[in-house]
Amino acid sequence: MKPVETSIHRALTEAFEPLHLEVLNESHQHNVPPGSESHFKVVLASEAFVGKRQVQRHQAVYGALAEQLRGPVHALALHTYSPEEWRDANQVPGSPPCLGGGAKS
Template identity: 60%
Template sequence: MHATIEAKLRAAFTPTHLDVINESHQHRVPAGSQSHFKVVLVSDAFSGQRTIGRHRAVYATLAAELENGLHALALHTYTPQEWGDAQGQAPKSPACGGAGIDA
């Protein structure tokens, strides 16, 4: 799942920066799951778009994955200028109260 998400986002958005981070281990899922991801995506394609439009574009790109096991995406989408203004730092993900599971 991780490699597919990364490949699709690279092809669709030609990012200047992309982090795809599997955060499944922070949730109540079996060990080794790939169902919860944080995506930091920096692309010129987002210029002139509001956040909702950017997120819709990502969801459309990953529609098949969302239908087949991808449960959650924490999206952080930036233009290169915005990423520079943020000093190359995306917000940290909050802790999940349901981390871990007895398999």
């Protein structure tokens, strides 16, 4: 893992003790320099999300990643689940293609 990806993984593991955690660097799908760590997708299942609305879950993740969001992270796609929701999930939604910044389609 690269440094930013590692710091995101570490922060989320410490904050949420996840049942499942994926941190995917999707920067290569955007109009950024090679090797960038600016666009991420996080799939996170945790007991901490039981009884919480999506907005509350996302706010908690933003809080845990405040340092990364102040710095290198430009975009963060969040898919948050309670353990029961994760067991019932058929698949995680894919990320849409980048349409900005002069990227080729």
